Amino acid sequence: MQIQLRNVVPDFIELEKRKNSNVWAQNIIIHKGEHLHIVAPSGSGKTSLIHFLYGLRTDYDGTIFYDDTDIKKLSTESFSSFRQHKISIIFQDLQLFDDLTAKENIEIKRILDPFHEPGVIEEMAKKLGIGTKLNQLVKTCSYGEKQRIAIIRSLMQPFDFLLLDEPYSHLDEVNRKRAMNLIYEECEKRNAAMVFVDLKPLDFLKGEKIIYL
Amino acid sequence: MALSYKKIEPLIISGKNIFSKWFGYFGLGIGVLLLLVSLQMFINIQQLLKENSPRKSGYxxxxxxxxxxxxxxxxxxxxxxxxxxxxxxxxxxxxxxxxxxxxxxxxxxxxxxxxxxxxxxxxxxxxxxxxxxxxxxxxxxxxxxxxxxxxxxxxxxxxxxxxxxxxxxxxxxxxxxxxxxxxxxxxxxxxxxxxxxxxxxxxxxxxxxxxxxxxxxxxxxxxxxxxxxxxxxxxxKDANDPKLISYLDQQNYHLNKDKVKFSRIKSILQNIVSALGVFGILVIMLALMLFSFYLQLMIAKSKDNLRLLLTLGYSPKWLAKSVAKTWLPVYLFIIIIALIITEAFHLWFLQFSFVSNANLSYFLHWSVWLTAILLLGLTVFINSRLVKKELNRIM
Known part of the structure; x- marks a missing residue:
């Protein structure tokens, strides 16, 4: 699978920002296994781009293709299939169920199309330093802990593309590195592409193609 | 491995609004019972009076x-x-x-x-x-x-x-x-x-x-x-045909009303049970409406959770089917209870009916069973349509 952006321009973007962008109104193809790091200041449309790619919003001109399929033409039912097997995401606002425990949140994603056995949840949680938080209700966790829960949840399924929207904003450097290593490891297992958006280039990223939005 | 609905059920069905839920169940039960009993009584009266009426070959x-x-x-x-x-x-x-x-x-x-x-x-x-x-x-x-x-x-x-x-x-x-x-x-x-x-x-x-x-x-x-x-x-074919009676009156013909008393009694009794049946249908409709309000409210309350489930990749079709299926055992229970009570009414009718008739079966008429099955299908269908509609609205 590959994702292609053809002349994609958000409806709300100003002409000035559009002119200086390396993404808007450009032709970009993202292949499997590729690591793409998109950098931009606040308000440039980073989250919008991730939402466009995941099919949550359609307020843009141009076309986004999953292989040869224009995703604007996909039904919610077809999207559910892509989201189960082909594309995973870590939202900036995390999108967790507050009234469930950390483990239940992760399990809800895992059972859709299990890539890992249930035991892997504990392993990953330990790696990211939230091993003791699994049975805690999400609403009682800190934002940093929630971010790590969202990261583990995104890695429970098979995928060709992993979309990350400022996933480390509330993590200290040690935890950032741990999380980044886990994500690299999981992407390698699947030979998956990674589309990572953040405010500035991260120093520990290696071999990424950096694009300024 | 089949996807389990149990794990996500608490995200959708809250324990709140139980009043409208139980009221809906109760209304549905009463309505189904009224409809089934009146249908069985309609058939009983039809069969009893067929034996005793002065009709010959349907005339x-x-x-x-x-x-x-x-x-x-x-x-x-x-x-x-x-x-x-x-x-x-x-x-x-x-x-x-x-x-x-x-x-x-x-x-x-x-x-x-x-x-x-x-x-x-x-x-x-x-x-x-x-x-x-x-x-x-x-x-x-x-x-x-x-x-x-x-x-x-x-x-x-x-x-x-x-x-x-x-x-x-x-x-x-x-x-x-x-x-x-x-x-x-x-x-x-x-x-x-x-x-x-x-x-x-x-x-x-x-x-x-x-x-x-x-x-x-x-x-x-x-x-x-x-x-x-x-x-x-x-x-x-019908001694109670108003047009016929009116013609005979116009011609100054005197009608021997006594001889059509069975037709008249049958007609009155059947009108009563038909009215009861229509009332039953109205009660069922009201109960289904009440239940659909409960469903709409429930889906509206769990709107955010449902939207997130869809975002995570849950299939809207699977969700609609699973949510609608939740009430199948309750509906099945209501209809079985209504059938049992209808059978009890039927046996009581056979025991105390004013005309003893050996030709009436102890079992419910097949059309009563068929109605019960159709009602079950109808309630599941209406639920599933409603859930699908509500899900489409929040997507």
Whole structure:
């Protein structure tokens, strides 16, 4: 699978920002296994781009293709299939169920199309330093802990593309590195592409193609 | 591995709003029960009254005569051939037959067993109109024995006054052994015949003889062959047809309402149970509406959770199906309970019904079962449609 952006321009973007962008109104193809790091200041449309790619919003001109399929033409039912097997995401606002425990949140994603056995949840949680938080209700966790829960949840399924929207904003450097290593490891297992958006280039990223939005 | 709905159920179904949920269940139960009971009772009444009504091959037979008023009193109020032709032309009337009476004098004596002596009248009608027609109800010239069909009402009247007159009371069976001597006389001569009652009629209040005998004897004793009848029987599919009744009223025809009482009773009872059934349907509709409000409210409350599940990749079709399926066991339970109570009502009806009838089954009629299954299908279908619609709205 590959994702292609053809002349994609958000409806709300100003002409000035559009002119200086390396993404808007450009032709970009993202292949499997590729690591793409998109950098931009606040308000440039980073989250919008991730939402466009995941099919949550359609307020843009141009076309986004999953292989040869224009995703604007996909039904919610077809999207559910892509989201189960082909594309995973870590939202900036995390999108967790507050009234469930950390483990239940992760399990809800895992059972859709299990890539890992249930035991892997504990392993990953330990790696990211939230091993003791699994049975805690999400609403009682800190934002940093929630971010790590969202990261583990995104890695429970098979995928060709992993979309990350400022996933480390509330993590200290040690935890950032741990999380980044886990994500690299999981992407390698699947030979998956990674589309990572953040405010500035991260120093520990290696071999990424950096694009300024 | 099949995806389990159990894990996400708490995200969708909250324990709140239980009042509207239980009220919906209760209403649905009452409505289903009313519908099933009224359907079974409708069928029971239909079957019971079919046995007891004066219907023959699905028709009602009603006797009509011209109304005698002060104005037409003293005139010839008998039906003419033209009257009969007009009657037969009317929509709703499938046949008309006059009761032809004797135009000569008939005197009856019953010999030694029942020592009585009386003037008598005889009538004849088309065989099609007779409810109890035995094979021996025929007569040919030269035959001394004349078969008679007697009105069962007449036998009843006879048994009422017989003891006071010193006459023996007769059962329906013994009446056939009474030999009646019919002395027929008129301007053209006289002759004796032996009358034999071979059947009783619930429909026709008369002493019926075969038409062949009546035609032959009218000609033989009075020389009169014209058809003039005071009473005419009409054959109709529905004796309660307002158009028919209105036509008969216009023509000043008097209707023997007593003979259609079964049709009327049946009609009234069936109207009552039909009304009960319609009420049942209304209650079901209200209950389903109430339940759908509960569903809408529930989905509205769990809107954010449902949206997130869809975002994570849950299939909208699977979600709609799973949510709708949640209530299947409850619906099944409600309908089974309603069927059990309906069966109890049915058994009670069989035990205490005013007419005992061995032909009614102890089990519920198949149409009641079919209705129950259709109701189950309908409730699941409506739920699933509603859930799908609500999910589409939040996507």
């Amino acid at each position: 009602d037979f009603i006797s009509i005569s011209k109304t005698i008023t002060n104005e037409n009193m003293g005139q010839d109020n008998r039906f003419t051939n033209a009257d009969l032709i007009n009657l037969k032309k009317q929509p709703g009337i499938d046949g008309a037959a006059p009761l032809i009476s004797n135009q000569f004098r008939v005197k009856a004596t019953a010999g030694d067993i029942v020592p009585f002596n009386t003037d008598l009248f005889l009538e004849s009608i088309d065989n099609d109109f007779i409810d109890t027609l035995p094979p021996g109800f025929t007569w040919q010239p030269g035959q001394v024995m004349v078969p008679i069909i007697l009105s069962s009402d007449f036998l009843e009247i006879y048994n009422v006054f017989a003891p006071a007159q010193g006459l023996p009371q007769l059962s329906a069976k013994t009446i056939s052994s009474v030999n009646i001597i019919l002395e027929c006389s008129g301007p053209l001569g006289m002759q004796n015949f032996k009358g034999n009652i071979i059947a009783l009629s619930d429909r026709i209040n008369s002493l019926l003889v075969p038409k062949t005998f009546m035609n032959w004897s009218n000609l033989r004793f009075s020389g009169d062959t014209a058809v003039r009848a005071s009473r005419v029987y009409i054959k109709t």
